[in-house]
Amino acid sequence: MSKEFGKYVRGGAPETKKFDMNAPLIKQRPFAMPFVWGFSYIRKFLHFGKLNKVRMKGVKPPYILLCNHNAFFDFYIMSAAISPNRGIFPAAVDDYIGREWGLRRLGAIPKRKYTADISLLRVCRKALKEKQIFGIYAEARYSLCGVTEVIPDAVGQLVKHQGVPVVTLTCRGHHIYDPFWGNHRKRWVHPVQADMVLAYTPEELKKASAEEISEKIKNLLYNDDFRWQSENHVKVSYKKRAEGLHKVLYQCPHCMTEFKMNSKNDKVFCEHCGKSWTLNYYGELEADDGKTEFKFATDWYKWEREQVKKEVLDGSYRFESQVDVNDLPNSKGFVHMGRGTLVHDMTGFHLKGVRDYDGEPFEMNIDAAGQYAVHVEYNYRFGNHRDCIDLNTLEDTWYVFPEHCDFSVTKVSLATEEIFNEIWRQRNEKRKTAKAEE
Template identity: 40%
Template structure:
């Protein structure tokens, strides 16, 4: 089966293979001022650990819970220049601005060779390279997949590594309901976890272990440990998007939420999301009181389907694309399939010609998913990225994108071990 390109009238693509500018000093100051302004009225703390005497160049590797991460990280790195790796959807209709602030454009989970060159260029200039190695917002306030290739990159570049961990950002602005903020204290730590000398002597595996250990976080544990109460009456609304499978009747995509209540439309079981972040069943056994435990159980359920060969997904969808940053063409209706052996196949028609987009299991180690996506259409979608285009896929089936995201990661690992 061969790929058939989309029949665009304008064949031009946005050029991601370009070096970023060095961040102007006035931009560094402006970002600091705007970040302080954006954080007004919020309770936050930015703490530096083992950072005494550290000057650029260095890697700043941050977890990613929501946009507020950038603002808090900017306070921690000031007054140094920072070039952040930014996905191309952040460039929609504002590419000039992203370039001005020193953004390094890429397409998530694609083989972007020039990205490595841009990273090395930033470090050679003596600046900070900002990267979010999980490459997406954390859906559940816990660590997401981090590729082993990160350790190879760090070893090759040979500069110190600072890990930035934001705690409370997910609770403040959960990915599954970002429109309704909550009053939560935020705590950001910047920790130098690897010195230049350590990188010279450690193996890639040892470097990866140190980084991954430093990336362990859990916002719901942070809430419990610090006695944080979220009293907003809408605190559970949207959580069914990540807790899509009922642990009582095992039905998928029939979960829903309203107010502080999460419930299954199939078996009618209900859970309350308490002010301390724990779940409590209205009747009977509380299968999972800790939100991430439910989420990780779902991931294990998908892994079982992959290993026993029963996983597959087929659906009618609507598709938008992003070949350039000036507009987001609507490609119309299409059909998508996702299987263990073939990966993604997306087929449709545009400008009276067929197209077929292929993404094999080993071409993507994870998946870009969006809840209520603001840049294209305010619904849930997932994104198939290639090296020169991005396809925003809106399924007809309800509440399926979290499972597809799990499946991509498990299918990648399954095929990697073949």
């Protein structure tokens, strides 16, 4: 691996062997589970973890477990919650770098983010047939700001026809402990909390529509970590607790300038107008001078979404940048492909470039109507600590690093979701109009 491109990134021709997405399912090894459960219970104990179970009496595998996703710490609480049972869980292909052998034997199956992979349904049915727990982190990524991210409506359709109970596990406090934007600097947070709820019995699933199931699951998995921290008076005294938060809060609500936010220690500030906010011990924002626009970072994040939505509705949204591109063919790591140009607009993602090793062109196009969300990274550890956008097809995973411009991958993420929503809103309206005219 080359230090030039980053850890687990090499130059040269790409690997011919790619991830085997259809490899046989491997049950979690019984001899390994006591270690997994033991370590998970220790982590739960150290954070005074509270697990509230609702309607769970008598619920045994097989069942589907749907979880929210704030941090890696989620896995410890989940393992403790389902013990002494084992589970099968999809995991993003980048999780397998350098550890595929172990992950597969712990019950993980590879998945490319935000792709319509029907093999997931096949694996789900096989796991349930073998009387196991099939787990899904419904957001398919860590929450960027501690509030539940988009959950696709297809979740309701997936679980309705499996004929097994549906359980939700909602973790709270994990984003505060290890925020996605926090440069992997963990805070001491206690207690943390999780709610494990039997959402549907098989009989209840038969009576409910897929839309009703999706809506209930979204409500059960909803979490706002900063609001939870404030309401439960969970104190975080870490001096640098706000560092990195500007990665999410990229637009100043005072002067409306984008991409000029920064953070240091317990403060978030705008380098354009000079206004600053302090993140207090209890997850609340306080303006150092003048009006406090948002008490919680999650409300600021939702406001940014509304600003992006306005650009989408008036058709003005467009992002174009020179980019550096890494390919992830398998668990050995990334291969540096070369540089090119990325355009993100109302039609989707369009990436073109030239490969370093042979001068041949490469290209990826992703239709906006089929991309309900996109995964982004802040200070990605396998990309020389740069922000990036993770683009996936059923065959490829490319990590794309914008260069030589002011940008926010958070805005790209929000725009992807709002463009998708607007496209399908318009299509559904046309269908309703066409039916009404028949």
